[in-house]
Each structure stands twice: as C-alpha cells, then as structure tokens.
Amino acid sequence: xxxxxxxxxxxxxxxxxxxxxxxxxxxxxxxxxxxxxxxxxxxxxxxxxxxxxxxxxxxxxxxxxxxxxxxxxxxxxxxxxxxxxxxxxxxxxxxxxxxxxxxxxxxxxxxxxxxxxxxxxxxxxxxxxxxxxxxxxxxxxxxxxxxxxxxxxxxxxxxxxxxxxxxxxxxxxxxxxxxxxxxxxxxxxxxxxxxxxxxxxxxxxxxxxxxxxxxxxxxxxxxxxxxxxxxxxxxxxxxxxxxxxxxxxxxxxxxxxxxxxxxxxxxxxxxxxxxxxxxxxxxxxxxxxxxxxxxxxxxxxxxxxxxxxxxxxxxxxxxxxxxxxxxxxxxxxxxxxxxxxxxxxxxxxxxxxxxxxxxxxxxxxxxxxxxxxxxxxxxxxxxxxxxxxxxxxxxxxxxxxxxxxxxxxxxxxxxxxxxxxxxxxxxxxxxxxxxxxxxxxxxxxxxxxxxxxxxxxxxxxxxxxxxxxxxxxxxxxxxxxxxxxxxxxx
Numbered sequence: 422x423x424x425x426x427x428x429x430x431x432x433x434x435x436x437x438x439x440x441x442x443x444x445x446x447x448x449x450x451x452x453x454x455x456x457x458x459x460x461x462x463x464x465x466x467x468x469x470x471x472x473x474x475x476x477x478x479x480x481x482x483x484x485x486x487x488x489x490x491x492x493x494x495x496x497x498x499x500x501x502x503x504x505x506x507x508x509x510x511x512x513x514x515x516x517x518x519x520x521x522x523x524x525x526x527x528x529x530x531x532x533x534x535x536x537x538x539x540x541x542x543x544x545x546x547x548x549x550x551x552x553x554x555x556x557x558x559x560x561x562x563x564x565x566x567x568x569x570x571x572x573x574x575x576x577x578x579x580x581x582x583x584x585x586x587x588x589x590x591x592x593x594x595x596x597x598x599x600x601x602x603x604x605x606x607x608x609x610x611x612x613x614x615x616x617x618x619x620x621x622x623x624x625x626x627x628x629x630x631x632x633x634x635x636x637x638x639x640x641x642x643x644x645x646x647x648x649x650x651x652x653x654x655x656x657x658x659x660x661x662x663x664x665x666x667x668x669x670x671x672x673x674x675x676x677x678x679x680x681x682x683x684x685x686x687x688x689x690x691x692x693x694x695x696x697x698x699x700x701x702x703x704x705x706x707x708x709x710x711x712x713x714x715x716x717x718x719x720x721x722x723x724x725x726x727x728x729x730x731x732x733x734x735x736x737x738x739x740x741x742x743x744x745x746x747x748x749x750x751x752x753x754x755x756x757x758x759x760x761x762x763x764x765x766x767x768x769x770x771x772x773x774x775x776x777x778x779x780x781x782x783x784x785x786x787x788x789x790x791x792x793x794x795x796x797x798x799x800x801x802x803x804x805x806x807x808x809x810x811x812x813x814x815x816x817x818x819x820x821x822x823x824x825x826x827x828x829x830x831x832x833x834x835x836x837x838x839x840x841x842x843x844x845x846x847x848x849x850x851x852x853x854x855x856x857x858x859x860x861x862x863x864x865x866x867x868x869x870x871x872x873x874x875x876x877x878x879x880x881x882x883x884x885x886x887x888x889x890x891x892x893x894x895x896x897x898x899x900x901x902x903x904x905x906x907x908x909x910x911x
Contacts, residue, residue: 455595456669456737458586465661466592468668469529470537472652474544477518480642481511481545485630486552487769489560496560501621502630504553508620511549518542529656529664534592541596544603551607554614566613570606578602643781644765647788651804654792659800667801669737670729670744674751677721681714682759693770704829707767709887712837714763716880719841722756723849724873725749731862731869743801750805756845757812760838764820768827776823780816787815837887841880848876 456464485503489496522538558567582598590597611618652671656664696703725732729748733741768776788811795807821831852869859865 453736454583455586456741458583459591459594460740461662461665461669463592463665464669465656465663465665466531466534467537467595468652468664469526469531469534469656469661470541470592470596471668472529472649472656473518473522473525473538474541475649476642476645477514477542477545478548478645480645481507481514481549485633486556488630488633489553489556496557497616499623499626499630500553500557500617501619502623502626503556504550504617505620505622506627506630507549507552508546511546515542515545518545529653529661531656531661534661537592537596540593541599543600547600547603547607551610554610554617557614557617558610563613566609570609570613573609574602574606576602577605643778643785647781647784650785650788651792651808654789654796655801655804658796663743663801666741666744667747667804669741670733670748670751673732673744673748674722674725674755676725677718677752678755678759678762681718681721682762693767697770700828703767703770704827705890707763707829708833708837709890711760711763711834712841712884712887713881714759715838715841716844716884717877718759719756719845720848720873720876720880722752722759723845724852724869725755726752727849727852728856728866728869731856731859731865735862735866747801747805750802750809754805754808754812757809757817761812761816761820764824768823771827773823773827780819780823783819784811784816787811840883844876844880848872 459467485506488499489503519539519542522535522542523532526532526534526538555567555570557563578598578601580598581601582595585594585597588594652664652668655667693703693706696706726749729745729752730742733745733748737744765777765780788808791807791811792804795803795805797803799806821834824834825831851872855868855872856865859868
C-alpha cells in the first residue's frame, strides 16, 4: 500500500504537515523577536510592502504552473513552455511593480515603504523561475524535498531579518531576509528538479496553457483582493500603525490555515486529479477530506478567538494589545476560509474556472463596501465583523449552490461538518470561560491549549473511519486503468 495513491498522498501530506508545523512554530518565536525589535510602526511599513508582493505573486506566472499538477499526460511535455511563460511574465510584472511602487506606497499612507516594496518584490522573478520545479515536486508527491526547501527558506530568511533588525535597518531588514531566503530556496528547487529547468516554447501547448491559466490568474487576482483588501483599506484609512496591529492579528489567525489547510492544499489537487475519471470517488474524497480538515482546524480557530487577550499580552507585550480586539473576528473568518479553500481546489481540478472566478468576484464586490462601513462604524473590530458576515451571507450560499450542481448536496456536506462544528463550539465556550476567570495569562493559555488539543483529538478519533474511506478510494484508483490523456479544458 505504500506505493498506492493513498500511500503516496499520505506520505506527502505528512511531510507537508511536518514542514508547515515546524515552520509556523519557529515563526512564532521569530515573529515575537521581530515584533518586539521593530514595534507597530516599522512592522506596519513592512506590511504595506507585503501587500504589494502578495498582489503580484497572485498572477505573476499567469496560472500556468498549476497545469503541471493536473495535466492528464506526461507533465514533462509542457514543462519547458510553462517555465518560459512563467519567467517572462514575472519579469514584466516586476518592471511594473518597480515603477508603480511610489504610487502604491503613497496610496497606503506610507511613502517610506517605496524602497522596501521594490526590494521585496524581486521575489516575484525568483518565484517565476522556480514555479515549474515546485509544481513538478507537488505533482510527484515529493513533499520531503519541498520540506527541505521550505525550512531552508524560512530559517535563513528569518535569521537574516533578525540580524539586520539588530543593526537598525528597520522594515528593510524583513525585506532583505525574505529575499535571502527566496534565493536559497530557488537554488534547492532547481537542484531537486533539474529536469524542469529547460526553456522552450511549443505554440500549441502555450495556447492550451493560456486557456487553462488565464482564467485561474484572473481568479487569483480576485482571490488576492479578497484576502488583502482588508489590509489595503485599513492601511489607507487608519494608517500604518493600525495596519501593524491588524497584520499581527491576521498572522495569528492564519495559524490554523497555514498548519493544517496549506499542507492539505499541497496534496489534495494532485490526489483529486488522479480521480478525474471517477467522479463519485472524487466527491467522496472531497467530503471525507472536508470532515477531517474541519475536525483538525475548527478547535484551533476557536481557541485563538476565545483566548485572544491573554495570548497577545503574554506573547507580544502590552504595546500590541489593540491587536486582541480584531483577533477573534479574524480567527472565525479563518475557520470559514479553510472550507472555502478546499472547495476552490475541488473546482480547479474539475477545470470549472467559471465557478471559482464568479464566487471570488461576488465575494470582493460585497466585501469592499462592507469593510468600509464596518471600519467607519467600529474601526478594526468592524472590519473583522464585516469579513465574517460577507463570508457567511454571500460566499457560502454560492459555493453550496455550485457544489450541489456538481453532485455534492448541502446535506451531505453538513453531515460531515456537523460534529466538528459542535465540538469546536464546546471548545470555544470552555476556553472563553476559563480565559475570563484565570487572571494569569500563562496559565490561561496553558488551559486553552490543553482544551483545544483535547477537543481536536476527540474529534479526529470519532472521524477516524474517514481515513479508511480515503484509503479504499486510493486503492481503487490504483487498480483502475490509467485514463487516456485529454486536452486541458479551456
């Protein structure tokens, strides 16, 4: 069974989870050091530059690298064309970023961020260069090698940032560290997948790739806007200090996504793509994965929400205490996003670009006025409440409707999520009460952590039969004949 689809995906998920967990745990310690060294204002300046970087990374390689993951034939036949498109488009994007940096920094209310934006966004070119080897490793479930890349990138970049911060470089220290780590990671990616580093341009393949990638690139731009329009509005309206508080809280709220959801996303598309010829198996795999993912992530999200005040005070200091006002809202938003990301990946594998684009566009259109109104009425808390409201009232119904059209009814999904939601509600209630009654922050956090781990363990134990379901599907997929290669859907 070790060479089966389930076995390969399981090993890849294990490596991805270990890499992400180790990275996030070390990020906590390093983030504390950086936050205490720089303070909210310098941290806010770097946050402005990060928004710019994430914007261009959302579309710099035009979405073509994902085609390698889901290509039904041999991905080596499209790798040279993918590499060429990725590098050329990334260079063009960076040129635009360089000249547009002053305008962007001024719009965000932080003109001093121009140099940081220009330096940090050099990572775009590096990302375009390694997009193809990274996708090849994902396609082949080589998460062990990707773990080495991730850890090298993280540790070298973080330690470089701390060293630069000690010398008084301020926000620029974070940009230097990020770029240093990206360069080291690029070297390793190329070393681990040298066969992917061959340039070429097949016009027929290029047209097929652009038909596949451009809708996803457009969708990725909308995804970026949905994920970052809150930071843009907070920075532009409330200033870089408030943005520093907001980004710190957002980074904490993203812990469950980074530790649990991202490893699954690194494996799920490739696993689902192997089941394209068996739609019932795809649907069952999606539902089982959703149940297990909710059991692992929802308790963590509610612990962050219920214990936000002692967490911020103890870990970052009282100077960062305003971040505790927004963390509960963002933690609940993160819980909803985890489900949405899995749905997004499911429709990407189905090549339903229309679905992902429509849902993200509706999300953005509803989110902008809601954020403006929420921030005007209640500041940071209002911005968080607006995000949660739009996710539940606008986006969730759209995804439920599209899932039903693909054969997954709301009742089937609710049956998988009911127990995790109920268990998370119990965990959140217990943590909220204990955090209020216990006045010693360290003790309050210790109790919250124990309750969260216990709740997560109980839920995963109750849902252990879903692992057996995934194992059986993987075995059936390995026994089935390979589907004939078909052109990538437009």
